Amino acid sequence: MSSIPKLEPGLRLEFPFSVTPEMMADFGRMAGDFHPVHTDDDHAQRRGFLGRIVYGGILVSQVSRLIGMELPLSHCVWTRVTTDFVEPLYVNEQALMDAEIEAISEAVQALVLKFRILAADRLIARGKAEVSFAHE
Amino acid sequence: MNNEIASKLTDIFRDVLDDESIILQSSTTASDIDGWDSLAHIRLVLTVEQAYSVKFSAKEVSAMKNVGEFVGLIESKLA
Numbered sequence: 444m445s446s447i448p449k450l451e452p453g454l455r456l457e458f459p460f461s462v463t464p465e466m467m468a469d470f471g472r473m474a475g476d477f478h479p480v481h482t483d484d485d486h487a488q489r490r491g492f493l494g495r496i497v498y499g500g501i502l503v504s505q506v507s508r509l510i511g512m513e514l515p516l517s518h519c520v521w522t523r524v525t526t527d528f529v530e531p532l533y534v535n536e537q538a539l540m541d542a543e544i545e546a547i548s549e550a551v552q553a554l555v556l557k558f559r560i561l562a563a564d565r566l567i568a569r570g571k572a573e574v575s576f577a578h579e
Numbered sequence: 580m581n582n583e584i585a586s587k588l589t590d591i592f593r594d595v596l597d598d599e600s601i602i603l604q605s606s607t608t609a610s611d612i613d614g615w616d617s618l619a620h621i622r623l624v625l626t627v628e629q630a631y632s633v634k635f636s637a638k639e640v641s642a643m644k645n646v647g648e649f650v651g652l653i654e655s656k657l658a
Contacts, residue, residue: 522618523622546628546629548621548634548635550635550636550639550640551621551624553622553624553625554625555629573621573622
């Protein structure tokens with residue numbers, strides 16, 4: 444039986460993900476953003492990309508997954524996220540969410556996560572998230 | 580009020596609340612500073628704990644009535 448990891452600074456959390464064409468279409472409809480850099484490979488290539496690039500909002504959605512599904516907490520909400528989008532991620536490209544608890548305060552029941560999104564040897568995005576939590 | 584801690588705490592308040600005009604006095608409370616709400620308070624405590632490598636208890640944090648007591652609490656942790 445796997446044990447629940449202890450919530451403490453240095454705790455690493457990671458998971459792989461990729462963004463499919465269906466996810467792109469769903470997000471485009473949800474956000475109302477149909478900019479061709481996200482929807483048209485030819486347009487994106489004319490702008491110097493290898494193909495259409497993943498919405499930044501989808502990358503941020505993986506921070507939501509990180510907090511909601513990977514943190515060993517039952518009751519938590521994020522209160523801030525900051526993200527630098529360093530390089531583009533492409534549709535169907537394999538990526539990795541790599542995160543670490545940077546600080547935790549039991550006094551105010553809050554923690555800081557720093558995260559990186561990587562694809563092969565490229566840094567796609569980096570940032571920090573603040574999370575408020577409550578114990579059972 | 581310990582001036583060195585008060586000065587560093589002022590820098591933290593200005594950074595967290597994004598307001599360079601903040602001037603802290605011993606008697607300053609949350610009602611005196613725009614933006615010092617419950618969420619900002621959490622962020623202030625987190626930042627101070629990181630900056631000084633100290634840990635507070637929930638009881639200590641909830642008992643703080645003003646900036647002077649915040650400075651005093653930090654000072655007690657560093658002693």
